[in-house]
Amino acid sequence: MKTIIITTDFSKTALNAARYAIKMAKAIGVDHIILYHAYDNLTVVTDLPMTDIAPPLVKEQSLSNLEAVQAELEQELGENSGINIQLVTNNFPLLRGIEELAEEWHADLVVAGTTGRSNLEQVLIGSNTVNLASSLKLPFLIIPADADYKPIHKIVFACDLRKVSHSTPVAEIGQWLERLRAKLLVLNVTSEGKRTDSVTVTELHNMHSLLDGFHPEYHYTTSDDIAEEIEDFAEDHDAGLIVTSPKSYGFFERLFRRSVSKQLIKKSDIPLLLLKEKE
Known part of the structure; x- marks a missing residue:
């Protein structure tokens, strides 16, 4: 992994996500980080000081805030880290901006926080997170507000057996296991009341044929609250x-209704990595 895009709105949650990402980048040998802010909305929500958000000054102040974040991240990295931080700000819609940066810099991962600091910001940032998760083709790492990076020794791949197929991003899962030197735990959660024999021999065979090469542990459980x-x-x-894919368990299918993924990223302090299924 060479290049990571960290998107920020300068909220405390976004700053924490950036700190988490920089520590992970250092641990796995990332070369280049793009710190990106899209100011397509004139009202810039930030925990950093902004004396004037009039349109002509938005870009200048956005860049100033990015520089403040960069200084904090470089302090976290220390000297001779070998990681270069590039600052980018523009008025593109967030998804478009990230997609263009990803293409230009051949990015491998996008990182974002979960929610902002106010009810309005939670709606805005929540909407952005859902939009990115639904549309991004890149791996998307969502960092909860209170997450603190430490070496990752175990990865949970949450999957729905009925949707495990050759479109499952097996290669990407393997890459993350290798770069983190982590053990894989495969988890299937079935809703209470569903017959366990609905999991067919074929579905089990498909999953094992795809994942056995990683020597994982397989776990099966039932619950009415899959996220919990x-x-x-x-x-x-x-x-x-x-780790999961946006399609598994209906991730991000509805923004303002209770969904598995919305509850998961709202409650958990464990980061969530979304990997796109293969076409």
């Missing part, structure tokens, strides 16, 4: 990362 079950399982097994 995934979170509890990850915490009980000291996992440092939850």
Whole structure:
């Protein structure tokens, strides 16, 4: 992994996500970080000082705030880290801006925080997170507000057996296991009341044929609150990362309705990595 895009709105949550990402970048040998702010909305929500948000000054102040974040991250990195931080700000819609940066810099990962500091900001940032998760083709790492980076020794791959297929991003899962030197725990959660024999021999065979090469542990459980079950399982097994795909368990299918992913990223302190299924 060479290049990471960290998107920020200068909120405390976004700053924490940037700190988390910089520590991970240092641990896995990233060369280049793009710190990106899209100011397509004239009202810039920030925990850093902005004396004037009149349109002609938005870019200048956005860049100034990016420089402040950069200084903090470079202090975190220390000298001779070998990681270069590039600052980018523009008035593109967030998704478009990230997509263009990803193409230009051949980025490998996008990192963002979960929610902002106010109710309005939670709506805005939540909307951006859902939009990115639904549309980005790159791996997307979502950092909860209170997450603090430490070496990741276990990864939970939360999957729906009925949706495990050759479109599952197996190669990407393997790359993350290798770069983090982590053990894979495969978790399938079935809703209470569903018959366990609905998991067919074929579905089990498909999953094992795809994942057995990683020598994972397989776990099966039932719950009416799938998000809570995934979170509890990850915490009980000291996992440092939850991995899934946006389609699994209906991730990000509805913004303002209760969904598995919305509850998961709202409650959990464990980062969530979304990997796109293969076409």
